[in-house]
Amino acid sequence: MRVLFAGPPFFGLLYPMVPLAQAFRAAGHEVLVATCGRAVGHAAAAGLPAVDCAPGIDPDALYAAMEKGRQGKPPSPGEKNAPPKGKGFSFFSDEMADTMTGIARSWRPHLVVHTPNGVAGQLVAAALGIPSVLHAVGFGHTGRHVAMMNDALADGYARHGLAGPGPIAAWLDVTPPGMSVTGEPHRRYLRYVPYNGGGDLPHWLFGKRERPRIAVTLGTVRPVVDGVSPIEWVIDAARVTDAEFVLALGGADLSGLGPLPENVRPVEWTPLGALLAGSDATIHHGGAGTTLTALDSGLPQLVLGEGADRPANAAAVRARGCGLVPPDPSALAGPDRPGRELVRRLLEDEALATAARETAEEMAAMPSPADMVHRLVELASAHGAT
Incomplete structure (x- = not known):
């Protein structure tokens, strides 16, 4: 056929x-x-x-x-x-x-x-x-x-x-x-079944993690349109969080983010499924493929959910209880630094982690x-x- x-x-x-x-x-x-x-x-x-x-x-x-x-x-x-x-x-x-x-x-x-x-x-x-x-x-x-x-x-x-x-x-x-x-x-x-392309995976992805690892991505379309400004707040949160932040932004220009803290690791193209397999949580824009790959990984996620079908994907994650969705992503780096608290919850909220694992098990069946x-x-x- x-x-x-x-x-x-x-x-x-x-x-x-x-x-x-x-x-x-x-x-x-x-x-x-x-x-x-x-x-x-x-x-x-x-x-x-x-x-x-x-x-x-x-x-x-x-x-x-x-x-x-x-x-x-x-x-x-x-x-x-x-x-x-x-x-x-x-x-x-x-x-x-x-x-x-x-x-x-x-x-x-x-x-x-x-x-x-x-x-x-x-x-x-x-x-x-x-x-x-x-x-x-x-x-x-x-x-x-x-x-x-x-x-x-x-x-x-x-x-x-x-x-x-x-x-x-x-x-x-x-x-x-x-x-x-x-x-x-x-x-x-x-x-x-996540397919994110092939790639030459780095050895550090398979090593023992000394602290939690958070994978950060904006997918393949949004950086072309908006650059990397939607994750400026992540760099602020990284400065006060004992975790490693991996910026998987497909080779986007990161100069607008300023000097990066030592716990922020930019990477070139890396298959997202493999990156999440070596991570503890993820922050992303809410694109369909990224959201589903994150759900399949069984990791808690923070979904920005702006534009196109992303609000619908974010709403589904929030309703299932396996992720967080900020009411106003543009305010995450505001005076009260709400992004820092969301990152803390992403790493520490056991209810999120449990719901994420259960969702991955449901998908596997x-x-x-x-x-x-x-x-x-x-x-x-x-x-x-x-």
């Missing part, structure tokens, strides 16, 4: 599908990843065949310019030349749609797997009359959000003679059942990507795949 994985060009959103794609390959099926920009290389580095469906564009630069232009706020309804609602979060689906559909007609997949933001994949499935499988990436997307992103792709559907998307044949929910906020039809639970392959092969066969 041939399976097309259609993903956004940002590897933080593409990576959650990699374990399922690898499971299909391990089971003997053919896989092709359709995306664009640097994500093509990241898919190839994961050992997956990949194709650039929007050659000549730089998604990272275009998205950063769009975000900075609107300062993180959607355009007002009456704004002149405002893009269609959902355009900013359909992540270049329109730019990829025509090439992706042409490649799919030639390659003839039996199934398309796509993320909520990768609605170009849903268009391909409708154009070819094959099942569309949505691979969720966090807590922030519902059928309503996916419909909004498909509305932004209306021109693409019209170009291919389609009235709109077809139904989603399966919705793969990767959130722990006890935390799930999804009630979509055809939901199937799928264990989230979910159907694995290998289990899901058989179920999706059956789904494709029921729709006529051979």
Whole structure:
């Protein structure tokens, strides 16, 4: 069987599908990843065949310019030349749609797997009359959000003679059942297996820890838009906390943070799952992949939760009791230094640690990507795949 994985060009959103794609390959099926920009290389580095469906564009630069232009706020309804609602979060689906559909007609997949933001994949499935499988990436997307992103792709559907998307044949929910906020039809639970890319891991990550270690990250998108200013307060807290703080910021410019205390360790790209396995807690922005990787690690977490789907991810963590969410992240370095107290709680609150461990155990019991392959092969066969 041939399976097309259609993903956004940002590897933080593409990576959650990699374990399922690898499971299909391990089971003997053919896989092709359709995306664009640097994500093509990241898919190839994961050992997956990949194709650039929007050659000549730089998604990272275009998205950063769009975000900075609107300062993180959607355009007002009456704004002149405002893009269609959902355009900013359909992540270049329109730019990829025509090439992706042409490649799919030639390659003839039996199934398309796509993320909520990768609605170009849903268009391909409708154009070819094959099942569309949505691979969720966090807590922030519902059928309503996916419909909004498909509305932004209306021109693409019209170009291919389609009235709109077809139904989603399966919705793969990767959130722990006890935390799930999804009630979509055809939901199937799928264990989230962290894939954060490969890396040359440092020896200190495996050594005995003399003091607690806190991993700090802003993911792959936010540093491009906001720089490292959202974690300035962490440096202040580090000065009064007997712990090691590892800044995993993907090579971002740290000069704006000033001189770093001796207990703050900046690192280059390090796979987050491996870093968390050698840590005791984590502070992060609240991106879907980062939140789920943190939940899988069984570590208490402090989630900033600003922008995009991050508030939804943060709210789910807070509701489960396995993490802290500041009411106003911009005030963490204020006169009363509330960030210092939050870090203390992150390291000392046993209720947080217990809930975090229980959540990781719940995730470990979910159907694995290998289990899901058989179920999706059956789904494709029921729709006529051979």
